[in-house]
Amino acid sequence: MTQRTDSGASPGAEPSLSPVRTYLLNCGNSSLADRAFGALMLVCALSIFAIVILILVELITGSKLAIQKFGMSFFFGSAWDPVNGNFGALPFIYGTVMSSILALIIAVPLAVGVAIFLTEMCPAWLRGFLAFFTELLAAIPSVVYGLWAIFVLIPLLRQYVDPFLIKTLGWSGIFAPPNYGIGMFAAGVILAIMILPIISSLTREVMSAVPHAQREAVLALGATRWEMIRMAVLRNARIGIVGAVILGLGRALGETMAVTMVIGNRPEIVRSLLAPAYSMASVIANEFSEASDELYLSALIEIGLALFIVTIIVNALARVLVWAVTRGAPVRGT
Amino acid sequence: MASTTAMPPPLRASASNRVLRVVMNHLATAAAVGSTILVMAPLIAIFAYLLFMGASSLNLAFFTQVPKPVGEVGGGMANSILGSGILLAIASLMGVPVGIAGGIYIAEFGRGKRLANMVRFTADVLNGVPSIVMGIAIYTLIVVPQKHFSALAGGVALGIMMIPTITRTTEEMLLMVPLNVREAALGLGVPNWRSVLSITLRTASPGVITGCMLAFARVAGETAPLLFTAFGNQFWSTSVNQPIAALPLQIFVYALSPYDDWHRLAWAGALVLIVLIVVSVALVRYVAGRGVLKGAS
Numbered sequence: 001m002t003q004r005t006d007s008g009a010s011p012g013a014e015p016s017l018s019p020v021r022t023y024l025l026n027c028g029n030s031s032l033a034d035r036a037f038g039a040l041m042l043v044c045a046l047s048i049f050a051i052v053i054l055i056l057v058e059l060i061t062g063s064k065l066a067i068q069k070f071g072m073s074f075f076f077g078s079a080w081d082p083v084n085g086n087f088g089a090l091p092f093i094y095g096t097v098m099s100s101i102l103a104l105i106i107a108v109p110l111a112v113g114v115a116i117f118l119t120e121m122c123p124a125w126l127r128g129f130l131a132f133f134t135e136l137l138a139a140i141p142s143v144v145y146g147l148w149a150i151f152v153l154i155p156l157l158r159q160y161v162d163p164f165l166i167k168t169l170g171w172s173g174i175f176a177p178p179n180y181g182i183g184m185f186a187a188g189v190i191l192a193i194m195i196l197p198i199i200s201s202l203t204r205e206v207m208s209a210v211p212h213a214q215r216e217a218v219l220a221l222g223a224t225r226w227e228m229i230r231m232a233v234l235r236n237a238r239i240g241i242v243g244a245v246i247l248g249l250g251r252a253l254g255e256t257m258a259v260t261m262v263i264g265n266r267p268e269i270v271r272s273l274l275a276p277a278y279s280m281a282s283v284i285a286n287e288f289s290e291a292s293d294e295l296y297l298s299a300l301i302e303i304g305l306a307l308f309i310v311t312i313i314v315n316a317l318a319r320v321l322v323w324a325v326t327r328g329a330p331v332r333g334t
Numbered sequence: 335m336a337s338t339t340a341m342p343p344p345l346r347a348s349a350s351n352r353v354l355r356v357v358m359n360h361l362a363t364a365a366a367v368g369s370t371i372l373v374m375a376p377l378i379a380i381f382a383y384l385l386f387m388g389a390s391s392l393n394l395a396f397f398t399q400v401p402k403p404v405g406e407v408g409g410g411m412a413n414s415i416l417g418s419g420i421l422l423a424i425a426s427l428m429g430v431p432v433g434i435a436g437g438i439y440i441a442e443f444g445r446g447k448r449l450a451n452m453v454r455f456t457a458d459v460l461n462g463v464p465s466i467v468m469g470i471a472i473y474t475l476i477v478v479p480q481k482h483f484s485a486l487a488g489g490v491a492l493g494i495m496m497i498p499t500i501t502r503t504t505e506e507m508l509l510m511v512p513l514n515v516r517e518a519a520l521g522l523g524v525p526n527w528r529s530v531l532s533i534t535l536r537t538a539s540p541g542v543i544t545g546c547m548l549a550f551a552r553v554a555g556e557t558a559p560l561l562f563t564a565f566g567n568q569f570w571s572t573s574v575n576q577p578i579a580a581l582p583l584q585i586f587v588y589a590l591s592p593y594d595d596w597h598r599l600a601w602a603g604a605l606v607l608i609v610l611i612v613v614s615v616a617l618v619r620y621v622a623g624r625g626v627l628k629g630a631s
Contacts, residue, residue: 033525033527034525034526034527036527037526037527037530038439038443038526038527040435041435041436041438041439041442041443042439042443042444043435044431044432044433044435044436044438044439045435045436045439045440045444045449045450045453045501046453047432047436047497048436048453048456048457048460048497048498048501049452049453049456051460051494051497052456052459052460054471054475055463055467055468055471058470058471058474058475059467059470059471059474061474062470062474109369110369110372110373111373113365113366113368113369113370113373114366114369114370114373116362116366117366117367117369117370118370120366121363121366121367130370130374132615132616132619133374133377135615135619136611136612136615137377137380139548139551139552139555139611139615140380140555140608140611141554141555141556141557141582141607141611142555142557142558143555143557143582143585143586143589143604144380144384144555144585144604144607144608145380146586146589147585147589147600147601147604148380148383148384150589150590151383151387151589151597152379152380152383153376193376193377193380196373197377200373224355224356224358224359225359225362225363226358226359226361226362226363227355227358227359229362247462250462251462253464254462254463254464254465254466254467255464256464256465256466256557256558257557257558257582257586261586261589261590281464281466281558284466284470285466285558285561288469288470288473288561288562289561289562289565300470301470301474304466304467304470307464307466307467308463308464308467311462311463311464311467312459312463314462315458315459315461315462315463316455316459318462319455319458319459
């Protein structure tokens with residue numbers, strides 16, 4: 001953006017046979033400045049690749065020590081003992097995966113329900129408001145969700161929901177006392193609340209990409225509205241919906257602050273979902289600035305590296321699926 | 335379109351089958367409406383709570399004083415607000431020009447090229463990378479060589495997070511500018527770079543600016559990448575080379591503290607953050623809804 005202004009006038013030549021635009025681009029004394037400008041823009045665009053590579057290189061060099069010492073057993077060991085220099089990431093991986101699965105179980109049916117309501121049933125005036133509202137929720141910082149969870153959600157869970165779950169499902173051992181309020185289940189619930197807007201707005205986008213002719217065809221065959229939604233909308237949009245769900249999963253896996261505030265931060269694998277647990281992102285958040293020796297730090301960075309690679313894969317997959325639908329790929333007939 | 339009873343039944347449908355289908359239809363409708371209500375309830379509760387708790391805790395001291403030591407009532411988050419301002423200024427200085435330039439490349443130079451598609455895809459993927467991972471990368475890149483936490487490191491971490499968002503919104507906004515506008519500029523003999531900057535970008539500027547605000551609002555609430563880059567600070571600090579306080583960091587610390595007075599401050603801080611975000615999201619919708627290209631043709 002620092003090029004000198006060449007005198008704007010290019011020699012007034014007659015239009016040649018080539019398209020006007022290409023001609024104008026290549027003629028005159030401004031072509032040097034144009035090329036420089038184009039190159040500058042290209043460099044900035046390439047910086048996005050540079051960022052990804054930079055992160056990867058930094059993480060790999062930072063975690064070299066732990067990778068060399070523990071190898072793959074790092075991901076299967078369940079001891080987390082900074083004092084004796086023994087590190088295994090299994091409790092954190094379990095916590096991250098389990099809380100994300102819980103979040104998906106809670107969020108996906110609700111998100112699809114909301115998307116169906118918004119695209120197929122909602123009056124127009126309400127739709128604008130609800131769409132705006134969900135967009136807003138996607139922008140709320142996770143520390144604010146965490147704050148709300150600590151003071152509103154946790155007491156609610158501890159007093160009403162958890163005792164109920166223990167009473168009805170306690171026999172399975174999945175919901176067993178002691179009941180602290182904080183713990184894996186609370187993390188799953190707050191994650192569900194956080195990823196709901198993302199999943200439902202993407203699902204909505206995918207569903208509105210289904211051509212109207214499909215809906216009308218099914219209705220014309222005498223289907224009820226629900227049958228129309230099931231046969232025409234959900235069936236055609238299913239790939240995109242899966243993409244939206246995976247994108248939500250990506251968010252849930254990497255979510256840090258809100259989870260750190262409610263999960264309880266105890267590196268144990270316990271059957272009961274009401275027990276405190278720990279996640280990959282929250283162990284980094286809590287222990288990184290206190291990590292005293294090199295190995296400890298490098299073990300934490302390795303957890304970060306694993307998180308980075310997994311979220312990259314998950315997000316790439318989700319984007320491909322969503323694009324396949326919203327970009328107007330041929331819709332399969334039912 | 336929604337009527338269910340007027341339709342003739344399919345060939346083999348018995349009466350009970352038809353009843354079942356109608357019941358199913360109503361059940362599905364009820365489920366969709368119910369889930370919408372179920373989803374909206376906690377979300378509205380979050381907002382209501384924030385407004386209620388935040389508004390009752392906000393006062394002048396919040397904006398003018400630094401945190402009081404443990405046990406003393408009062409104090410504010412003035413240093414955190416200033417710190418967040420400094421961090422966001424560094425982030426914007428870095429993220430906004432690079433992000434806009436990246437968007438210009440995709441929309442103006444790389445249209446349809448494979449490279450541009452790859453940049454767009456990578457930007458989308460980068461958007462989903464957990465912010466705490468950015469924090470680690472910046473820690474090993476800046477904090478370790480410097481040997482101490484600093485506002486610079488925090489600002490760079492936030493700036494990197496702004497780039498993909500701004501690139502994508504800029505691209506989308508530029509694509510809305512009709513091609514004739516560009517051709518008209520070129521036809522008048524304006525050099526291409528000049529036409530991009532003063533015609534295309536200018537036409538799309540309301541959209542681009544609000545896109546930047548959206549990215550700004552997103553990183554304004556980021557806590558995780560600041561934990562071990564900016565680190566936080568209980569005192570006034572304006573030095574780029576020193577640890578600095580930030581609003582979301584302070585909310586995090588106060589929310590986990592055992593003191594009621596600090597909880598109060600956390601709510602007030604959260605409200606300030608949310609107001610910033612709501613305003614920018616509303617602006618984006620307003621501009622996008624009104625049509626960015628009012629003066630285009």
